[in-house]
Amino acid sequence: MRRFFLFAFLNALLGVSGCHRTIWERYGEGLSLEIENRGGVPEAYTSYLSRDYAAYAPDPEHPGYTPFKRLRVNVHFVNSRDSSMNFNGQEGIEEGRRLIQNMNTLLHDNRKPYLPKGNTLPALPLRFDLQLTPRPDDPTDSTGIYFHYDDELYAYIAYGKDRNRSDRRVIDRYGVQLDTVLNIFVLGFHKDSLLSPTYKKTAVGIALGRALKINSWKHLGGGCWGSAKLSVHELGHILGLSHSWRGNDGCDDTPNHPNCWSCSEPPPCDSLCSNNVMDYNTYQNSWTPCQIGKVHYYFSSLNARQRRFLEPNWCHWDEQKTLILRDSVHWQSSRDLGGDVVVASGAVLYISRSRISMPPGGRIEVFPGGTLILEDCLLHNSCGKQWDGIFVAKSGKKTGKVIRRGDVRIVDVELKR
Numbered sequence: 001m002r003r004f005f006l007f008a009f010l011n012a013l014l015g016v017s018g019c020h021r022t023i024w025e026r027y028g029e030g031l032s033l034e035i036e037n038r039g040g041v042p043e044a045y046t047s048y049l050s051r052d053y054a055a056y057a058p059d060p061e062h063p064g065y066t067p068f069k070r071l072r073v074n075v076h077f078v079n080s081r082d083s084s085m086n087f088n089g090q091e092g093i094e095e096g097r098r099l100i101q102n103m104n105t106l107l108h109d110n111r112k113p114y115l116p117k118g119n120t121l122p123a124l125p126l127r128f129d130l131q132l133t134p135r136p137d138d139p140t141d142s143t144g145i146y147f148h149y150d151d152e153l154y155a156y157i158a159y160g161k162d163r164n165r166s167d168r169r170v171i172d173r174y175g176v177q178l179d180t181v182l183n184i185f186v187l188g189f190h191k192d193s194l195l196s197p198t199y200k201k202t203a204v205g206i207a208l209g210r211a212l213k214i215n216s217w218k219h220l221g222g223g224c225w226g227s228a229k230l231s232v233h234e235l236g237h238i239l240g241l242s243h244s245w246r247g248n249d250g251c252d253d254t255p256n257h258p259n260c261w262s263c264s265e266p267p268p269c270d271s272l273c274s275n276n277v278m279d280y281n282t283y284q285n286s287w288t289p290c291q292i293g294k295v296h297y298y299f300s301s302l303n304a305r306q307r308r309f310l311e312p313n314w315c316h317w318d319e320q321k322t323l324i325l326r327d328s329v330h331w332q333s334s335r336d337l338g339g340d341v342v343v344a345s346g347a348v349l350y351i352s353r354s355r356i357s358m359p360p361g362g363r364i365e366v367f368p369g370g371t372l373i374l375e376d377c378l379l380h381n382s383c384g385k386q387w388d389g390i391f392v393a394k395s396g397k398k399t400g401k402v403i404r405r406g407d408v409r410i411v412d413v414e415l416k417r
Contacts, residue, residue, distance in 0.1 A: 027390035027402050028410060050353040053251065055333040057293035058127050064323055067338055069299055070311040072133035072181040074144040075099060076174055080154045085188030086216045088147060095224060096145035102228035104129045106285065113286040114275045116255050124289050131311060133181050148174045155190035156215040158204040171211045182238065182309045183211035184231060189219050205230045207237035229284045236278050239306050240298045241291055244278045251290035300334040302382065314338045315383035317359040325349050336382055337362065345369030357382035364390045366400030375405035386414040
Protein backbone atom coordinates (compact mmCIF):
# COMPACT_ATOMS: atom_id res chain seq x y z
CA MET A 1 0.00 0.00 0.00
CA ARG A 2 2.84 2.40 0.84
CA ARG A 3 4.36 1.82 -2.58
CA PHE A 4 1.04 2.49 -4.33
CA PHE A 5 0.84 5.94 -2.76
CA LEU A 6 4.54 6.51 -3.49
CA PHE A 7 4.00 5.72 -7.17
CA ALA A 8 0.99 8.05 -7.33
CA PHE A 9 2.98 10.82 -5.64
CA LEU A 10 5.93 10.38 -8.01
CA ASN A 11 3.68 10.37 -11.08
CA ALA A 12 2.25 13.71 -9.99
CA LEU A 13 5.61 15.11 -8.88
CA LEU A 14 7.42 14.15 -12.06
CA GLY A 15 4.68 15.34 -14.36
CA VAL A 16 3.65 12.08 -16.02
CA SER A 17 0.82 13.13 -18.30
CA GLY A 18 -2.69 12.22 -17.22
CA CYS A 19 -3.78 12.21 -20.88
CA HIS A 20 -2.14 8.84 -21.46
CA ARG A 21 -2.19 5.68 -19.44
CA THR A 22 1.23 5.04 -17.90
CA ILE A 23 2.40 1.52 -18.59
CA TRP A 24 5.18 0.02 -16.49
CA GLU A 25 7.20 -2.90 -17.79
CA ARG A 26 10.02 -4.64 -16.00
CA TYR A 27 13.20 -4.45 -18.00
CA GLY A 28 14.56 -7.84 -18.96
CA GLU A 29 11.28 -9.68 -18.43
CA GLY A 30 12.01 -11.66 -21.54
CA LEU A 31 15.70 -12.04 -20.75
CA SER A 32 17.35 -14.72 -18.66
CA LEU A 33 18.01 -12.74 -15.49
CA GLU A 34 20.71 -14.39 -13.40
CA ILE A 35 19.81 -14.95 -9.76
CA GLU A 36 22.45 -17.42 -8.67
CA ASN A 37 25.01 -14.96 -7.27
CA ARG A 38 23.13 -13.75 -4.22
CA GLY A 39 25.09 -11.72 -1.71
CA GLY A 40 28.37 -11.58 -3.60
CA VAL A 41 30.23 -10.30 -6.62
CA PRO A 42 31.26 -12.77 -9.34
CA GLU A 43 35.03 -13.06 -9.33
CA ALA A 44 35.30 -11.73 -12.87
CA TYR A 45 33.67 -8.47 -11.77
CA THR A 46 36.35 -7.44 -9.33
CA SER A 47 38.52 -6.22 -12.19
CA TYR A 48 35.77 -3.84 -13.36
CA LEU A 49 35.05 -2.14 -10.04
CA SER A 50 36.45 1.38 -9.78
CA ARG A 51 39.31 2.00 -7.35
CA ASP A 52 39.30 5.75 -7.98
CA TYR A 53 38.92 7.19 -4.46
CA ALA A 54 37.72 10.53 -5.85
CA ALA A 55 34.70 8.77 -7.36
CA TYR A 56 33.66 7.62 -3.87
CA ALA A 57 33.73 11.10 -2.29
CA PRO A 58 30.25 12.44 -1.44
CA ASP A 59 28.61 14.89 -3.82
CA PRO A 60 27.91 18.02 -1.71
CA GLU A 61 24.90 18.87 -3.88
CA HIS A 62 23.47 15.35 -3.61
CA PRO A 63 24.68 13.85 -0.32
CA GLY A 64 22.03 11.13 -0.49
CA TYR A 65 23.91 9.53 -3.38
CA THR A 66 26.40 8.41 -0.69
CA PRO A 67 24.20 6.60 1.82
CA PHE A 68 24.95 7.50 5.44
CA LYS A 69 26.87 4.79 7.33
CA ARG A 70 26.93 3.88 11.01
CA LEU A 71 29.97 2.16 12.52
CA ARG A 72 29.22 -0.14 15.43
CA VAL A 73 31.51 0.51 18.40
CA ASN A 74 31.83 -0.36 22.07
CA VAL A 75 34.00 1.07 24.86
CA HIS A 76 36.08 -0.78 27.48
CA PHE A 77 37.51 0.85 30.61
CA VAL A 78 40.38 -1.31 31.89
CA ASN A 79 41.17 -0.61 35.53
CA SER A 80 43.34 -1.83 38.36
CA ARG A 81 41.74 -4.27 40.78
CA ASP A 82 41.41 -1.53 43.40
CA SER A 83 39.47 0.54 40.78
CA SER A 84 41.68 3.62 41.26
CA MET A 85 43.20 3.98 37.79
CA ASN A 86 40.18 4.51 35.54
CA PHE A 87 36.50 5.38 35.43
CA ASN A 88 33.89 3.16 37.10
CA GLY A 89 30.16 2.66 37.39
CA GLN A 90 27.72 5.34 36.26
CA GLU A 91 30.52 7.88 35.89
CA GLY A 92 32.27 5.47 33.52
CA ILE A 93 29.09 4.94 31.49
CA GLU A 94 28.66 8.70 31.15
CA GLU A 95 32.31 9.17 30.18
CA GLY A 96 32.08 6.38 27.60
CA ARG A 97 29.00 7.95 26.05
CA ARG A 98 30.67 11.35 26.13
CA LEU A 99 33.69 9.96 24.26
CA ILE A 100 31.48 8.67 21.43
CA GLN A 101 29.42 11.88 21.37
CA ASN A 102 32.60 13.96 21.07
CA MET A 103 33.95 11.71 18.33
CA ASN A 104 30.67 12.09 16.44
CA THR A 105 30.81 15.87 16.88
CA LEU A 106 34.19 15.81 15.15
CA LEU A 107 32.91 13.50 12.41
CA HIS A 108 29.91 15.75 11.78
CA ASP A 109 31.98 18.95 11.54
CA ASN A 110 34.54 18.48 8.81
CA ARG A 111 36.62 21.63 8.16
CA LYS A 112 38.34 22.95 5.05
CA PRO A 113 41.98 21.74 4.84
CA TYR A 114 44.81 24.21 5.42
CA LEU A 115 46.99 22.37 2.90
CA PRO A 116 47.88 22.48 0.08
CA LYS A 117 48.47 26.18 0.67
CA GLY A 118 45.90 28.28 -1.20
CA ASN A 119 43.77 25.24 -2.06
CA THR A 120 40.12 25.38 -3.09
CA LEU A 121 39.25 21.95 -1.74
CA PRO A 122 35.75 21.72 -0.23
CA ALA A 123 34.96 20.50 3.28
CA LEU A 124 32.78 17.57 2.26
CA PRO A 125 30.43 15.81 4.67
CA LEU A 126 31.92 12.52 5.90
CA ARG A 127 28.57 10.67 5.71
CA PHE A 128 29.37 8.30 8.58
CA ASP A 129 29.47 8.28 12.36
CA LEU A 130 29.60 5.92 15.37
CA GLN A 131 26.92 3.97 17.21
CA LEU A 132 27.38 2.31 20.59
CA THR A 133 26.38 -1.32 20.12
CA PRO A 134 25.60 -3.64 23.04
CA ARG A 135 25.49 -7.43 22.65
CA PRO A 136 22.10 -8.14 21.03
CA ASP A 137 21.73 -11.51 22.74
CA ASP A 138 22.45 -10.21 26.26
CA PRO A 139 19.50 -8.45 27.98
CA THR A 140 21.83 -7.21 30.73
CA ASP A 141 23.99 -5.33 28.22
CA SER A 142 22.18 -2.06 27.51
CA THR A 143 25.12 0.28 26.95
CA GLY A 144 27.97 -1.38 25.02
CA ILE A 145 30.29 0.01 27.73
CA TYR A 146 32.32 -2.47 29.77
CA PHE A 147 34.56 -2.43 32.84
CA HIS A 148 37.48 -4.77 33.50
CA TYR A 149 39.68 -4.98 36.62
CA ASP A 150 43.06 -6.49 35.86
CA ASP A 151 46.34 -5.58 37.57
CA GLU A 152 48.30 -7.18 34.73
CA LEU A 153 46.70 -5.35 31.80
CA TYR A 154 45.15 -2.10 33.10
CA ALA A 155 48.10 0.16 32.20
CA TYR A 156 49.00 1.59 28.79
CA ILE A 157 52.81 1.92 28.74
CA ALA A 158 53.77 3.65 25.52
CA TYR A 159 57.53 3.96 26.00
CA GLY A 160 60.43 2.27 27.77
CA LYS A 161 61.51 -1.31 28.27
CA ASP A 162 58.08 -2.40 29.59
CA ARG A 163 56.10 -0.75 26.79
CA ASN A 164 52.94 -2.59 25.71
CA ARG A 165 51.70 -0.18 23.11
CA SER A 166 51.05 -2.80 20.42
CA ASP A 167 50.28 -5.63 22.87
CA ARG A 168 46.95 -7.24 21.94
CA ARG A 169 46.43 -9.28 25.08
CA VAL A 170 43.86 -6.93 26.55
CA ILE A 171 41.92 -7.12 23.28
CA ASP A 172 42.11 -10.89 23.11
CA ARG A 173 41.02 -11.24 26.74
CA TYR A 174 38.21 -8.71 26.91
CA GLY A 175 37.11 -7.99 23.32
CA VAL A 176 33.37 -8.17 22.61
CA GLN A 177 31.92 -8.88 19.13
CA LEU A 178 35.31 -8.22 17.55
CA ASP A 179 34.19 -9.47 14.14
CA THR A 180 31.42 -6.89 13.78
CA VAL A 181 32.01 -4.14 16.37
CA LEU A 182 35.03 -1.84 16.66
CA ASN A 183 36.30 -2.13 20.25
CA ILE A 184 37.73 1.03 21.88
CA PHE A 185 39.93 0.23 24.89
CA VAL A 186 40.62 2.99 27.41
CA LEU A 187 43.52 1.98 29.67
CA GLY A 188 44.94 3.68 32.75
CA PHE A 189 48.42 5.00 33.44
CA HIS A 190 50.67 2.73 35.46
CA LYS A 191 50.66 3.55 39.18
CA ASP A 192 54.46 3.65 39.36
CA SER A 193 54.59 6.12 36.47
CA LEU A 194 52.26 8.53 38.22
CA LEU A 195 54.43 8.39 41.36
CA SER A 196 57.51 9.52 39.42
CA PRO A 197 58.06 13.32 39.50
CA THR A 198 59.72 13.22 36.09
CA TYR A 199 56.97 11.29 34.34
CA LYS A 200 55.19 13.33 31.66
CA LYS A 201 51.57 12.36 31.10
CA THR A 202 50.57 12.55 27.44
CA ALA A 203 47.66 11.21 25.43
CA VAL A 204 48.69 8.27 23.24
CA GLY A 205 46.82 5.74 21.15
CA ILE A 206 47.22 2.99 18.58
CA ALA A 207 45.06 1.27 15.96
CA LEU A 208 45.18 -2.51 16.03
CA GLY A 209 42.88 -3.68 13.24
CA ARG A 210 39.68 -4.68 15.03
CA ALA A 211 40.28 -2.42 18.03
CA LEU A 212 42.05 0.72 19.13
CA LYS A 213 43.74 1.56 22.43
CA ILE A 214 44.06 4.95 24.11
CA ASN A 215 45.07 5.97 27.61
CA SER A 216 42.45 7.29 30.01
CA TRP A 217 41.77 11.00 30.41
CA LYS A 218 40.98 10.40 34.09
CA HIS A 219 44.55 11.38 34.97
CA LEU A 220 45.10 13.77 32.08
CA GLY A 221 42.59 16.43 33.05
CA GLY A 222 40.55 18.59 30.71
CA GLY A 223 37.86 16.02 29.95
CA CYS A 224 37.76 13.66 27.00
CA TRP A 225 37.74 16.13 24.08
CA GLY A 226 41.46 15.64 23.40
CA SER A 227 41.03 11.89 23.75
CA ALA A 228 38.17 12.05 21.24
CA LYS A 229 40.45 13.76 18.69
CA LEU A 230 43.12 11.14 19.33
CA SER A 231 40.53 8.36 18.93
CA VAL A 232 39.29 9.79 15.62
CA HIS A 233 42.89 9.83 14.37
CA GLU A 234 43.27 6.15 15.27
CA LEU A 235 39.86 5.46 13.74
CA GLY A 236 41.20 6.94 10.50
CA HIS A 237 43.97 4.32 10.51
CA ILE A 238 41.43 1.53 11.04
CA LEU A 239 39.37 2.90 8.14
CA GLY A 240 42.37 2.64 5.80
CA LEU A 241 44.10 6.03 6.07
CA SER A 242 47.81 6.62 6.61
CA HIS A 243 49.79 9.49 8.12
CA SER A 244 49.64 12.23 5.54
CA TRP A 245 52.71 14.38 6.22
CA ARG A 246 55.29 12.08 4.63
CA GLY A 247 55.48 9.48 1.90
CA ASN A 248 52.59 8.53 -0.36
CA ASP A 249 49.29 7.91 1.40
CA GLY A 250 47.42 7.30 -1.86
CA CYS A 251 45.84 10.77 -1.99
CA ASP A 252 47.00 13.69 -4.15
CA ASP A 253 45.30 16.26 -1.91
CA THR A 254 47.46 15.48 1.16
CA PRO A 255 50.90 16.95 0.36
CA ASN A 256 54.04 16.25 2.37
CA HIS A 257 54.74 18.94 4.99
CA PRO A 258 56.78 19.59 8.18
CA ASN A 259 54.08 18.13 10.51
CA CYS A 260 53.95 21.22 12.71
CA TRP A 261 51.91 21.08 15.90
CA SER A 262 50.30 24.49 15.31
CA CYS A 263 50.33 27.51 13.04
CA SER A 264 51.80 29.64 15.85
CA GLU A 265 55.18 27.91 15.62
CA PRO A 266 58.11 29.58 13.79
CA PRO A 267 58.52 29.28 10.00
CA PRO A 268 57.81 27.23 8.04
CA CYS A 269 54.96 26.32 10.39
CA ASP A 270 53.31 29.73 10.07
CA SER A 271 52.42 28.90 6.47
CA LEU A 272 52.74 25.11 6.22
CA CYS A 273 50.83 23.89 9.27
CA SER A 274 48.14 21.27 8.78
CA ASN A 275 44.74 20.62 10.32
CA ASN A 276 44.41 17.16 8.79
CA VAL A 277 43.01 14.46 11.05
CA MET A 278 45.82 12.10 10.05
CA ASP A 279 48.63 14.49 11.03
CA TYR A 280 49.96 15.23 14.50
CA ASN A 281 48.58 18.72 15.14
CA THR A 282 46.43 20.49 17.68
CA TYR A 283 43.48 20.88 15.28
CA GLN A 284 42.87 17.48 13.63
CA ASN A 285 39.53 18.60 12.19
CA SER A 286 39.87 18.11 8.44
CA TRP A 287 39.42 15.18 6.07
CA THR A 288 40.21 15.80 2.39
CA PRO A 289 37.88 14.65 -0.41
CA CYS A 290 40.29 11.84 -1.32
CA GLN A 291 40.54 10.64 2.27
CA ILE A 292 36.74 10.55 2.59
CA GLY A 293 36.48 8.77 -0.75
CA LYS A 294 39.06 6.21 0.35
CA VAL A 295 37.04 5.44 3.49
CA HIS A 296 33.86 4.93 1.45
CA TYR A 297 35.78 2.79 -1.02
CA TYR A 298 36.56 0.35 1.79
CA PHE A 299 33.01 0.61 3.13
CA SER A 300 31.69 -0.55 -0.24
CA SER A 301 34.25 -3.34 -0.73
CA LEU A 302 32.44 -6.56 0.19
CA ASN A 303 35.48 -8.31 1.66
CA ALA A 304 37.01 -5.31 3.42
CA ARG A 305 37.53 -5.47 7.18
CA GLN A 306 36.13 -1.96 7.54
CA ARG A 307 32.78 -2.99 6.08
CA ARG A 308 32.21 -5.56 8.83
CA PHE A 309 31.87 -2.76 11.40
CA LEU A 310 28.97 -1.13 9.55
CA GLU A 311 25.36 -1.42 10.64
CA PRO A 312 23.81 -3.00 7.50
CA ASN A 313 21.07 -0.37 7.18
CA TRP A 314 20.79 -1.09 3.46
CA CYS A 315 19.25 -4.53 4.08
CA HIS A 316 15.67 -3.26 4.28
CA TRP A 317 13.69 -1.00 1.95
CA ASP A 318 13.11 2.50 3.30
CA GLU A 319 10.77 4.84 1.46
CA GLN A 320 12.60 7.83 2.96
CA LYS A 321 15.78 6.77 1.16
CA THR A 322 14.26 6.98 -2.32
CA LEU A 323 16.59 8.85 -4.69
CA ILE A 324 14.91 11.02 -7.35
CA LEU A 325 17.35 11.97 -10.11
CA ARG A 326 16.41 15.01 -12.21
CA ASP A 327 19.65 15.73 -14.09
CA SER A 328 22.62 13.84 -15.51
CA VAL A 329 24.52 11.73 -13.00
CA HIS A 330 27.51 9.43 -13.52
CA TRP A 331 28.10 6.85 -10.80
CA GLN A 332 31.58 5.35 -11.04
CA SER A 333 31.71 3.94 -7.53
CA SER A 334 30.06 1.04 -5.77
CA ARG A 335 27.33 1.71 -3.21
CA ASP A 336 24.65 0.01 -1.13
CA LEU A 337 21.33 1.81 -1.45
CA GLY A 338 18.46 1.71 1.02
CA GLY A 339 15.57 2.81 -1.18
CA ASP A 340 14.32 3.02 -4.76
CA VAL A 341 16.07 4.94 -7.53
CA VAL A 342 13.86 7.10 -9.74
CA VAL A 343 15.19 8.45 -13.06
CA ALA A 344 12.88 11.35 -13.91
CA SER A 345 11.98 12.67 -17.34
CA GLY A 346 15.02 14.37 -18.89
CA ALA A 347 17.41 12.77 -16.41
CA VAL A 348 20.27 10.39 -17.22
CA LEU A 349 21.77 7.91 -14.76
CA TYR A 350 25.01 6.47 -16.08
CA ILE A 351 26.42 3.58 -14.01
CA SER A 352 29.87 2.28 -14.93
CA ARG A 353 32.58 0.17 -13.25
CA SER A 354 30.35 -0.15 -10.22
CA ARG A 355 28.56 -2.58 -7.94
CA ILE A 356 25.15 -1.21 -7.00
CA SER A 357 23.23 -3.05 -4.30
CA MET A 358 19.48 -2.44 -4.19
CA PRO A 359 17.54 -3.13 -0.98
CA PRO A 360 15.20 -6.13 -0.69
CA GLY A 361 12.06 -5.20 -2.59
CA GLY A 362 13.72 -2.08 -4.04
CA ARG A 363 13.52 -1.10 -7.68
CA ILE A 364 14.93 1.28 -10.27
CA GLU A 365 12.27 3.24 -12.15
CA VAL A 366 12.93 4.98 -15.44
CA PHE A 367 10.18 7.50 -16.21
CA PRO A 368 9.20 8.52 -19.76
CA GLY A 369 12.01 10.66 -21.16
CA GLY A 370 14.51 9.33 -18.62
CA THR A 371 17.57 7.25 -19.53
CA LEU A 372 19.49 4.60 -17.61
CA ILE A 373 22.91 3.65 -19.03
CA LEU A 374 24.59 0.52 -17.67
CA GLU A 375 28.22 -0.19 -18.58
CA ASP A 376 30.50 -2.85 -17.08
CA CYS A 377 28.53 -2.99 -13.85
CA LEU A 378 26.66 -5.25 -11.49
CA LEU A 379 23.21 -4.62 -10.03
CA HIS A 380 22.42 -6.96 -7.15
CA ASN A 381 21.44 -7.27 -3.49
CA SER A 382 24.32 -7.55 -1.02
CA CYS A 383 22.16 -8.95 1.79
CA GLY A 384 21.49 -12.39 0.27
CA LYS A 385 17.93 -11.37 -0.65
CA GLN A 386 16.13 -10.20 -3.78
CA TRP A 387 15.07 -6.89 -5.26
CA ASP A 388 12.34 -6.08 -7.77
CA GLY A 389 14.48 -5.08 -10.75
CA ILE A 390 14.31 -2.23 -13.28
CA PHE A 391 10.93 -0.85 -14.36
CA VAL A 392 10.53 1.30 -17.47
CA ALA A 393 7.49 3.55 -17.98
CA LYS A 394 5.72 4.42 -21.20
CA SER A 395 3.18 7.23 -21.54
CA GLY A 396 1.88 7.99 -25.01
CA LYS A 397 4.84 8.24 -27.36
CA LYS A 398 7.34 8.87 -24.57
CA THR A 399 9.17 6.02 -22.91
CA GLY A 400 12.04 5.47 -20.58
CA LYS A 401 15.24 3.99 -21.99
CA VAL A 402 17.73 1.44 -20.72
CA ILE A 403 21.05 1.19 -22.59
CA ARG A 404 23.52 -1.63 -21.90
CA ARG A 405 27.21 -1.46 -22.79
CA GLY A 406 29.97 -3.93 -22.11
CA ASP A 407 29.59 -6.58 -19.43
CA VAL A 408 26.42 -5.89 -17.45
CA ARG A 409 24.92 -8.31 -14.97
CA ILE A 410 21.58 -7.95 -13.20
CA VAL A 411 21.20 -10.54 -10.45
CA ASP A 412 19.12 -11.36 -7.37
CA VAL A 413 15.90 -10.18 -9.03
CA GLU A 414 12.63 -11.56 -7.73
CA LEU A 415 11.00 -13.00 -10.86
CA LYS A 416 7.57 -13.67 -9.37
CA ARG A 417 5.13 -10.77 -9.80
